[in-house]
Amino acid sequence: MIELARPAFLWAGILLAGIPALLHLIRPVERARKRLATSRFLTPDPKRRVSFRRRPDELLLLLVRMLLCFVLGAGFAGIRWVGAESGVGTLVVVDGGRNMAGTSWDQALETAVPGGSAALETVVIRPTLDGPPEVVRLGPGVPDAEAWSALAPADDASEVRLAHLLRALHDAAARVTGADTLRTRIVTRPSWSAWGPGVRELRDSLWPGSIELVIPSAEVGAREQGGTDTDRAAGADNAPPPAAADRLGSVILQADSTLRPRIGRALELIGISADTTGGPPPTVVLRVGPPDALGPLWRIGPDTPPAELDADAFLLLDGRVVPGAGTAPAGTPAAGAMVPLLRAGGRPAAAARTSGGGCEIAIPLDPSAPIVASGDFALVLEAALREGCDFLPEPAGASEAWQALLTGGGRPQSVAVADVRGKGAGLPLARWLLGLALLLAAAETMLGRKIERDRGRATPA
Amino acid sequence: MRSREPEEFLSPEFLDGLDDLEWAARIVARGLTRGVHASALLGRGDEFDRHRAYQQGDDLRHLDWRLLARTDRLHVRRFRETSNLEVMFVVDASPSMDFAGEGGGITKLRCAVLLAAALGHVSRGAGDLPGLVVTGGEGGEPATLLPARAGRERLRTFLHTLQNTRPGAPTSLARAVGVAADMLPRGGRTVILSDFLDEQDMPELLRSAAQLRAGGSEVTAIRVLTPEELGETGGGDALWMDPERPDQAVAGAPDRDAGYLTRLRAYYADIAQQLEERGAVWHTARTTDALLPLVRQWVREGAGTRPR
Numbered sequence: 179m180i181e182l183a184r185p186a187f188l189w190a191g192i193l194l195a196g197i198p199a200l201l202h203l204i205r206p207v208e209r210a211r212k213r214l215a216t217s218r219f220l221t222p223d224p225k226r227r228v229s230f231r232r233r234p235d236e237l238l239l240l241l242v243r244m245l246l247c248f249v250l251g252a253g254f255a256g257i258r259w260v261g262a263e264s265g266v267g268t269l270v271v272v273d274g275g276r277n278m279a280g281t282s283w284d285q286a287l288e289t290a291v292p293g294g295s296a297a298l299e300t301v302v303i304r305p306t307l308d309g310p311p312e313v314v315r316l317g318p319g320v321p322d323a324e325a326w327s328a329l330a331p332a333d334d335a336s337e338v339r340l341a342h343l344l345r346a347l348h349d350a351a352a353r354v355t356g357a358d359t360l361r362t363r364i365v366t367r368p369s370w371s372a373w374g375p376g377v378r379e380l381r382d383s384l385w386p387g388s389i390e391l392v393i394p395s396a397e398v399g400a401r402e403q404g405g406t407d408t409d410r411a412a413g414a415d416n417a418p419p420p421a422a423a424d425r426l427g428s429v430i431l432q433a434d435s436t437l438r439p440r441i442g443r444a445l446e447l448i449g450i451s452a453d454t455t456g457g458p459p460p461t462v463v464l465r466v467g468p469p470d471a472l473g474p475l476w477r478i479g480p481d482t483p484p485a486e487l488d489a490d491a492f493l494l495l496d497g498r499v500v501p502g503a504g505t506a507p508a509g510t511p512a513a514g515a516m517v518p519l520l521r522a523g524g525r526p527a528a529a530a531r532t533s534g535g536g537c538e539i540a541i542p543l544d545p546s547a548p549i550v551a552s553g554d555f556a557l558v559l560e561a562a563l564r565e566g567c568d569f570l571p572e573p574a575g576a577s578e579a580w581q582a583l584l585t586g587g588g589r590p591q592s593v594a595v596a597d598v599r600g601k602g603a604g605l606p607l608a609r610w611l612l613g614l615a616l617l618l619a620a621a622e623t624m625l626g627r628k629i630e631r632d633r634g635r636a637t638p639a
Numbered sequence: 640m641r642s643r644e645p646e647e648f649l650s651p652e653f654l655d656g657l658d659d660l661e662w663a664a665r666i667v668a669r670g671l672t673r674g675v676h677a678s679a680l681l682g683r684g685d686e687f688d689r690h691r692a693y694q695q696g697d698d699l700r701h702l703d704w705r706l707l708a709r710t711d712r713l714h715v716r717r718f719r720e721t722s723n724l725e726v727m728f729v730v731d732a733s734p735s736m737d738f739a740g741e742g743g744g745i746t747k748l749r750c751a752v753l754l755a756a757a758l759g760h761v762s763r764g765a766g767d768l769p770g771l772v773v774t775g776g777e778g779g780e781p782a783t784l785l786p787a788r789a790g791r792e793r794l795r796t797f798l799h800t801l802q803n804t805r806p807g808a809p810t811s812l813a814r815a816v817g818v819a820a821d822m823l824p825r826g827g828r829t830v831i832l833s834d835f836l837d838e839q840d841m842p843e844l845l846r847s848a849a850q851l852r853a854g855g856s857e858v859t860a861i862r863v864l865t866p867e868e869l870g871e872t873g874g875g876d877a878l879w880m881d882p883e884r885p886d887q888a889v890a891g892a893p894d895r896d897a898g899y900l901t902r903l904r905a906y907y908a909d910i911a912q913q914l915e916e917r918g919a920v921w922h923t924a925r926t927t928d929a930l931l932p933l934v935r936q937w938v939r940e941g942a943g944t945r946p947r
Contacts, residue, residue, distance in 0.1 A: 210875075210877045210878065211877065211878045211880060211888065212877040212878070212879055212880070213738055213879070213880055213881075213882050214738075214867065214868065214879040214880070214881070214893065215735035215736075215738055215747075215834060215836050215868060215881055215882055215883070216836065216864075216868045216893075216899075216903055217879035217880060217881045217887075217888070217889045217891075218881060218884075218887070218889070219898075219899045219902040219903045219906070220879060220889045220890075220891035220893065220896055220898075220899045221891060221896050221898040221899060222889050222890075222891070
């Protein structure tokens with residue numbers, strides 16, 4: 179099945195292809211001039227000075243020109259071959275790591291295929307002692323209960339990171355056939371350290387669409403945050419941060435410039451959305467800069483004491499004042515102090531501070547906050563970061579630099595399922611067509627020159 | 640062997656094919672040195688001519704004793720002398736000869752030059768003296784004049800001059816033939832190589848040919864044309880221009896125009912007939928023909944017509 183991203187270009191190409199044909203039909207061609215010493219013996223016919231008869235190479239040139247116009251139109255129309263598929267299918271990726279041990283695994287099957295609904299493919303990601311995790315493909319349909327139990331993770335198994343789940347999702351989506359629309363689902367119980375890196379894998383998985391994050395219910399006890407950031411990142415302690423024990427938690431993203439347009443999207447994928455029920459909204463702290471230069475995590479939320487906010491409605495980054503909603507008050511905050519970017523209804527809608535060689539921007543994702551409701555917080559991030567923050571590429575092995583703080587496993591979060599196999603899927607033919615157009619243009623040039631050469635071959639002595 | 644490539648001028652293989660040829664004249668030669676052609680003079684040649692009654696002073700070695708035994712009368716044998724010929728080649732280098740046809744290959748002028756060179760080589764091999772007149776000079780005069788002379792380097796000069804022949808201005812072929820005739824005071828052989836397309840020049844050319852024959856010369860006319868001009872291959876539908884009259888283009892297709900072939904054949908048939916009536920020999924060569932077999936055929940045809 180052919181899909182067109184911009185059908186208007188194809189129509190334009192078809193119309194353009196008609197122009198050479200029309201010119202070919204209405205324009206006579208003067209005969210080639212050739213030398214012949216015995217020409218006086220020819221039967222003279224003045225009307226035969228021009229002719230509508232075409233040589234075979236002139237017909238070929240016409241065909242090449244028409245094809246060139248059509249191919250250009252098809253190429254710019256974004257034509258894609260998506261195969262003869264239809265319908266909606268479901269793809270499920272299940273976390274087979276330590277976080278899913280115990281009752282979580284029993285619930286996972288029901289979560290993966292609710293109501294016995296069959297999936298096009300179910301994939302279980304299981305950790306290995308060393309190396310990348312194992313990918314177990316269970317094939318289409320509802321997984322066998324016995325086989326499912328055999329895959330239950332042990333209590334001492336390692337964790338499977340979000341990046342691996344997302345990669346498996348991406349690979350499985352590319353492999354699955356039989357549907358135009360693909361609903362993707364990750365079944366996992368995210369933990370502090372499991373949702374490590376990386377932004378790059380996350381970015382790869384943003385296309386072709388969104389994912390549905392389903393977190394099975396599990397007991398959540400109050401746990402104390404302990405250890406350093408590094409320890410937490412190393413997975414030594416699976417406890418959530420204490421400040422977010424009753425919150426959905428926060429996500430810290432190490433951003434780089436290519437992710438900027440999709441920051442909002444990234445947040446959705448992590449599972450933070452307006453669908454959260456109960457409890458205070460999570461906070462997103464966007465950390466930008468080299469990870470080893472950043473200080474301890476700092477986050478704000480609805481309960482952040484105002485005393486910690488040193489200024490009102492302006493941004494101070496690296497000692498510079500950035501125009502905001504107001505003017506710099508007397509007593510410029512010290513460098514490094516967290517200052518709000520915006521305020522909404524008396525509560526900080528976003529705040530930022532410098533940190534080492536970069537900056538941190540914290541945004542509490544209060545669904546009622548205008549910035550969140552309008553969906554413009556990503557734009558605010560961009561604007562603020564443009565003013566003074568430098569984007570750095572995520573260095574390799576930066577897992578300790580960003581940590582997922584999602585807790586509260588038990589409250590399913592979901593985002594809208596989008597069509598992941600729509601216009602973005604299929605085989606893009608545009609670049610092949612544009613390459614073909616280049617070849618046709620070269621052929622047209624050579625053929626046209628040959629015909630002109632043949633016409634003008636004979637010259638008077 | 641086809642001597643078609645422009646770079647090849649009388650290759651060794653081509654010359655080997657000419658070595659055994661003897662182009663005997665149809666006229667009585669009046670050259671100054673011995674050759675292969677029958678001479679008007681009687682003397683001590685190898686060819687017996689007739690008996691004559693013995694006269695005092697005759698060489699007794701020539702007495703025919705058998706005739707004496709039969710007739711009781713003394714008779715001596717008389718032999719015919721052989722002599723060489725002066726051969727003038729007239730090459731038409733007008734613009735119409737600078738044409739090779741659609742398929743490429745050699746031009747008519749090049750073909751004429753190669754034929755002249757081949758026949759000149761054959762002539763020299765028999766002791767004849769080749770000379771050359773090439774049309775296309777300034778003011779209607781020939782561009783090249785090379786008298787028929789003896790000499791060891793004469794053939795080399797003749798061939799070198801032919802090799803460097805280039806197309807010239809439109810000039811009268813008849814004028815060049817007249818110049819060649821002036822250079823044959825004792826008669827000889829004139830070989831005219833042209834496409835014979837100058838209709839206005841034809842009456843004068845025929846007169847020149849008749850004068851040459853009357854003066855005891857042999858005339859050979861070789862028509863050189865391309866297959867397209869003969870309507871044998873497709874030139875296609877085009878606007879055709881005469882190189883000597885470029886303002887008169889004619890639309891048509893020679894290979895599909897029945898009227899063209901009829902008129903062309905009628906024109907050349909008339910020329911051939913008139914030349915033959917005046918004692919000339921008429922040959923045709925295409926630029927795509929293998930030249931060696933053509934030359935051999937012409938020479939052998941000439942060998943069958945000894946002078947009487």
